[in-house]
Amino acid sequence: MSPSGSSSVMKLTQPTSPFAPKITSISDGSIVHSKIIVVSGEINEPQLRPMDGNIAVQHDKDGQAFPSTNWPVSDSYFKALVYLSPGWNKLRFDFTSPKLSSSSNGPPSVHSSYIMVNYLPLNSAPPLQLVVLLGKDSPGTFDATPSRIQNEGNDLSMAIRKFRMAAHLWQAFTAEQMYRHKFGRRAFRFDEEWQTGTLSIQDWETGVQKNETRVHVVRCDRTVAELRDLNLAQQNNQASKKGDLFSIAGDTISKHFNIKPGQKQYVACLILDSHWDKQAGTITAHAALGGGGDDLKLAIFGSHALQSYPSCIEEVVPAFTDCTKTDTSHVANDCNESGSSWEAANIGIGAHLHEVGHLLGSPHQETGVMLRDYVRLNRTFCIREPYSTRTKSPGMRVCKQEDECGWHRLDILRFRYHPCFRTPGDEPFNTTDNSIQYYGIDGGRLIVLASTGVAFIEIRIDGADLCHHWTEYLNADPRNAVLPRQVIITEAEIRSKLPEDKKKSKVSLQIWSGSSTSTEINDLAEVLSQKNIIVLPPVKLAPSDGMMMNMVGKSFGDKRYGFKSKKLGHSSMNGSKPQEIILQSCIYQNKLLLSVKVWAGMALDGIEFCYEDGSSQLFGKSGGSVSEFQLDEAKPY
Incomplete structure (x- = not known):
């Protein structure tokens, strides 16, 4: 809204002379979220006639003026800090210079320009x-x-x-x-x-x-x-x-x-x-x-x-x-x-x-x-x-x-x-799932998934203290800030960003999501190695009432591959053992996964996958208390 309450921005007076300040850092009608902003600009054509002088910034917000401030002009360039009040702010920039006096002994003439800036304070982001x-x-x-x-x-x-x-x-x-x-x-x-x-x-x-x-x-x-x-x-x-x-x-x-x-x-x-x-x-x-x-x-x-x-x-x-x-x-x-x-x-x-x-x-x-x-x-x-x-x-x-x-x-x-940087126009995201998953698959490819979108990936060379290379997944159009929820990148693509003498170095990745969370891959080559690709058992029909014995265990289709997820947990306690499972619903064509039980006390103990036939698979241990989450039977898992 404009100061007058209409839906359009107030039409401003045109510059009074060729020496009126030209604002180069912010356009008329801009929306900002800070009480004080940096404004820079120039006078006329600095290369043709550089001059020193003064810029006076005049504020008018619904008749309540912020005190005028003065800023030096050097070789026809200037910078100023401008205080804003919530809503539309009418700003006037007055340039004066001894070189532009109206008469030899008179006061310097004033050359003015105007812009409108809308200050929209943020109240929903944490301060x-x-x-x-x-x-x-x-x-x-x-x-x-x-x-x-x-x-x-x-x-x-x-x-x-x-x-x-x-x-x-x-x-x-x-x-x-x-x-x-x-x-x-x-x-x-x-x-x-x-x-x-x-x-x-x-x-x-x-x-x-x-x-x-x-x-x-x-x-x-x-x-x-x-x-x-x-x-x-x-x-x-x-x-x-x-x-x-x-x-x-x-x-x-x-x-x-x-x-x-x-x-x-x-x-x-x-x-x-x-x-x-x-x-x-x-x-x-x-x-x-x-x-x-x-x-x-x-x-x-x-x-x-x-x-x-x-x-x-x-x-x-x-x-x-x-x-x-x-x-x-x-x-x-x-x-x-x-x-x-x-x-x-x-x-x-x-x-x-x-x-x-x-x-x-x-x-x-x-x-x-x-x-x-x-x-x-x-x-x-x-x-x-x-x-x-x-x-x-x-x-x-x-x-x-x-x-x-x-x-x-x-x-x-x-x-x-x-x-802390969120604005009202940002896309809302699911705050209950900030996870990032990745899988090394065949062909030297890496699949990265994040429910809030994949924002960027930092590429680090072994032994380097600082990050010099990265890849972004932001939309070039600022009006469409939606991030991809899944990206596939290749090892060759990542190494192509490195200097020639570092292309064979050990590489680690830091993956960042749209919810400002991250996960790290310590060794890209290890994640993409064959040991993280497993051959899945052929699809079978699970035993069921009325099924003929010669159908039990019958296989269908070609050879299938599975890809290991990132490790869940980093426990180094005595007695901790690594564990892997393949869900039976991935093997038996007609085995239905109904619910997932989560066992936890002070920390996560285990996850149990429960099937329609009463059987289950336990990943981890069944310690602490249990919470059960029912799955939608109409969806395949």
Whole structure:
């Protein structure tokens, strides 16, 4: 719906001049799902007449304007972060430049363009929760230089504002990356609550209330001194308990959210009591870790770079262009890559995003955020880059799309089918069956089946730490996102994707479904070997009343083959034995399978197949309690 309530989008005023900003990153009438989006564009023909200037973004949402924001133009290119309210947003981009003054001593003339963007918040996907974790006796402050403390403070309120803004940069960056990979501007969402707005400094100063991202403040049962124990410090080579901060945070957060069995939370956690221990030369109460179990997916990171973060949209460009030298008398130079304030912001915001990538299921990759490419994160939000102490080189005058940091394609594929990224237009899928099956069949072929569809397959070479090759099964038409439920691939097809000197290497596969589940084939050649193909007994007639004896056991048809499924269970307990069965209904033509009994206690003990004649076959053991599932007699099994 348009702002006026009609079914069509409001017709916008045409650009006022050839120098009106041309938006290149998003089209008029687009639908987005993030409160803040990245918008980029250019002025006139940059190659013909490059010029510097300023873009002022004016917002109008049902008469409630978001404060105007200003963004630099460099050589006729610009980038801006735009705040949106739910529904249609009318956005005006005003360009001014001293080179385009209406008179020699008059004010610069204004050149305007307009677009409409529909912000549709997501409420059905699970949110990424934000948590600030403190020690039980923490004063609620973070490391900062004296000048920073004097100018803006370093209390809990400022920490919340900076962490919230950093999270929105993660979201805007991810949404833009998803769009560039043809998946729309989908991204993880946040929980919101009615509170004083902080994403605009003007809202914060005037006390304007808005629905903005909630940040949970959680105190753990450890003191600050206990959290800052050098044995917990991840960057301390002599630390004996490097992973314990993750457990401490996880236990505390699980209690805070009161996670019930079968529930799941996704949480990005900022440890506020991180501290640069100058004497020890390490950051205490800090660990960069992401992952978790079935109930809690967690990404933790320290607050040691928090002073360099922007606390609102207006501070994004100043934060990412601040060349103030890092004063290691008060704050850390993390990994010796944070020699200036803007580089510290890159490392802090970007490295925490890296851990969020782990939280969402991404491993390390060959390029992108998951390979520390976040040292260029600033280029997504700023058109110009300052001098870098890390590379000892002047920054880029124009940061174009190809110069930016990015998510790897394999990260994007994981996110596309992740529950946190679902949108209302996505195809519903059966959440009761997330299984993936595969069978090695004749001719070096592999059949893969998944009720929610086969999304992509990662191909890994033995000994390689990273995945460099994969195959996708996505429909090229974004309007038809249905995945194939069965695919057949050949070993030759898989090996053709490998470099010439690796074609004979041992290959493993990671198969991903449309429900974000996966299964692994450790050795493709072993699965396709002859030992997984068995000759089935000929079809026979089962004995029955009135059947003549000379008909019993009579065979029909040609030789038949069966293909072994993947192993069910991975028990290594004493007494465990591998077991295989061939269902009698596959051998006897008139033997009817009526039901399946599942025997289970704390784990699955066995599966029993029950036939019409009263006989049964037991796969495993009959321990624990039993549940019986009747089958449709009209269907063959």
